[in-house]
Amino acid sequence: MKKDNKNTGARGKREKNKELRRLQLIRATIRSVARRGFAETTMADVTREAGLSLGLINLHFKSKDRLMEETLRHLSGEYESACFAAMASAGPTAADKLRALVELDFSPRVCDRRKLAVWFSFWGEARSRPTYQQICARNDRRYEKIVTDLCQEIIEVGGYAGIRAATVANGLSALVNGLWLDMLMTPDDMPPENARDISVFYLSHAFPNHFANP
Amino acid sequence: MKKDNKNTGARGKREKNKELRRLQLIRATIRSVARRGFAETTMADVTREAGLSLGLINLHFKSKDRLMEETLRHLSGEYESACFAAMASAGPTAADKLRALVELDFSPRVCDRRKLAVWFSFWGEARSRPTYQQICARNDRRYEKIVTDLCQEIIEVGGYAGIRAATVANGLSALVNGLWLDMLMTPDDMPPENARDISVFYLSHAFPNHFANP
DNA sequence: TGCAATTGAATGAATACTCATTCATTTATT
DNA sequence: AATAAATGAATGAGTATTCATTCAATTGCA
Numbered sequence: 001m002k003k004d005n006k007n008t009g010a011r012g013k014r015e016k017n018k019e020l021r022r023l024q025l026i027r028a029t030i031r032s033v034a035r036r037g038f039a040e041t042t043m044a045d046v047t048r049e050a051g052l053s054l055g056l057i058n059l060h061f062k063s064k065d066r067l068m069e070e071t072l073r074h075l076s077g078e079y080e081s082a083c084f085a086a087m088a089s090a091g092p093t094a095a096d097k098l099r100a101l102v103e104l105d106f107s108p109r110v111c112d113r114r115k116l117a118v119w120f121s122f123w124g125e126a127r128s129r130p131t132y133q134q135i136c137a138r139n140d141r142r143y144e145k146i147v148t149d150l151c152q153e154i155i156e157v158g159g160y161a162g163i164r165a166a167t168v169a170n171g172l173s174a175l176v177n178g179l180w181l182d183m184l185m186t187p188d189d190m191p192p193e194n195a196r197d198i199s200v201f202y203l204s205h206a207f208p209n210h211f212a213n214p
Numbered sequence: 215m216k217k218d219n220k221n222t223g224a225r226g227k228r229e230k231n232k233e234l235r236r237l238q239l240i241r242a243t244i245r246s247v248a249r250r251g252f253a254e255t256t257m258a259d260v261t262r263e264a265g266l267s268l269g270l271i272n273l274h275f276k277s278k279d280r281l282m283e284e285t286l287r288h289l290s291g292e293y294e295s296a297c298f299a300a301m302a303s304a305g306p307t308a309a310d311k312l313r314a315l316v317e318l319d320f321s322p323r324v325c326d327r328r329k330l331a332v333w334f335s336f337w338g339e340a341r342s343r344p345t346y347q348q349i350c351a352r353n354d355r356r357y358e359k360i361v362t363d364l365c366q367e368i369i370e371v372g373g374y375a376g377i378r379a380a381t382v383a384n385g386l387s388a389l390v391n392g393l394w395l396d397m398l399m400t401p402d403d404m405p406p407e408n409a410r411d412i413s414v415f416y417l418s419h420a421f422p423n424h425f426a427n428p
Numbered sequence: 429t430g431c432a433a434t435t436g437a438a439t440g441a442a443t444a445c446t447c448a449t450t451c452a453t454t455t456a457t458t
Numbered sequence: 459a460a461t462a463a464a465t466g467a468a469t470g471a472g473t474a475t476t477c478a479t480t481c482a483a484t485t486g487c488a
Contacts, residue, residue: 256472256473256474257473257474257475258473258474268474268475269475269476269477271474271475272474272475272476277474277475278473278474278475
């Protein structure tokens with residue numbers, strides 16, 4: 001899946017460890033960026049945090065830039081999987097799935113201060129790094145698509161008129177991002193439940209028959 | 215006004231130039247951060263951009279960190295003044311003023327890609343720099359206060375029930391921040407008018423008698 | 429008013445330091 | 459034994475900061 005293996009599908013210990021190391025370094029990068037910030041994160045910080053040696057980053061990722069890029073991809077993929085998992089284990093209706101996505105966005109696993117800090121660090125740098133921008137944009141568009149489709153279904157099935165799915169969906173995802181920023185900057189003023197309620201409040205106005213005003 | 219002058223209130227050429235230089239450097243910093251990103255902005259970049267010599271930053275700001283800090287303060291102050299100006303020249307009702315604030319948020323002067331890039335750069339770094347976090351938090355709280363008061367007035371005068379001013383206000387400011395992020399990351403998918411309409415859409419649901427669904 | 433004396437803004441070469449990257453060597457796996 | 463992974467000292471490119479020097483503006487004095 002990762003690399004063509006001409007022999008059996010079984011991966012040797014070598015190859016398995018290789019992926020383990022990559023993950024170990026990516027996790028260390030997340031911790032370091034969350035603690036020290038993007039601009040201040042050095043290779044020494046990351047490898048020390050991971051308990052590995054200095055040269056390993058260049059061995060596994062070729063350069064610091066690539067490590068950062070892979071870290072962003074990792075976060076992105078992790079979030080996307082969580083979205084699909086949340087929708088799969090939600091109820092059958094579009095409203096159920098949308099509610100599950102909002103729950104997820106403010107659940108401890110996604111809405112962790114360390115990870116939020118990293119997201120905003122990357123967003124801050126994305127403007128000047130085309131690769132980051134590309135990864136983020138692709139991410140955004142996929143998410144937007146999912147939410148728009150759910151909204152469209154609610155509108156059609158629920159008989160809502162004078163309302164565009166894209167508008168509700170864009171608004172919701174912007175709202176969530178903005179609430180994350182609040183939680184990052186002034187966590188005392190914005191606990192997760194509060195943020196969740198504000199999102200549901202938004203949906204309860206857009207789709208009053210499907211979401212109760214919290 | 216700025217400094218006690220025992221003689222006449224007139225400022226000499228010296229003092230005037232000093233402030234001019236500071237502003238010149240701050241503006242250059244904004245341009246450089248917007249173009250190159252926070253992490254890649256060097257003192258040489260900034261001074262070259264400003265057409266001044268290398269040593270001037272340390273002369274006027276003592277250090278690079280302080281320059282960044284002052285730049286953030288500058289942006290912060292500029293935005294706040296713009297808010298007050300917009301409210302002052304708006305109609306008399308709270309709804310008029312709230313509408314004016316939303317207009318402002320998506321007007322070219324505030325909603326300029328270069329400035330947005332700088333805001334997100336600072337937000338990205340704020341987590342790991344207490345001073346930035348402080349400046350941003352103070353800023354946020356002031357803005358939140360203004361918007362909450364306006365919402366409170368609309369609720370009271372308009373006779374809205376079952377709705378909390380703080381919820382609407384927190385939601386609105388989060389929404390605006392999130393829309394800014396969209397405009398920064400995928401400007402083609404989110405023109406300012408669209409973002410403005412999404413914000414008004416939000417308000418039209420919260421206060422249906424005061425904001426028309428766009 | 430004219431003429432030093434003084435101030436402090438501005439410069440940019442030199443300095444000191446940080447940090448990504450390299451690579452010869454060691455350690456582990458097959 | 460052969461191959462790959464891991465190490466970390468050494469390297470050198472890049473960068474913030476310092477500071478001796480220059481020079482324009484201001485002040486004090488006649």
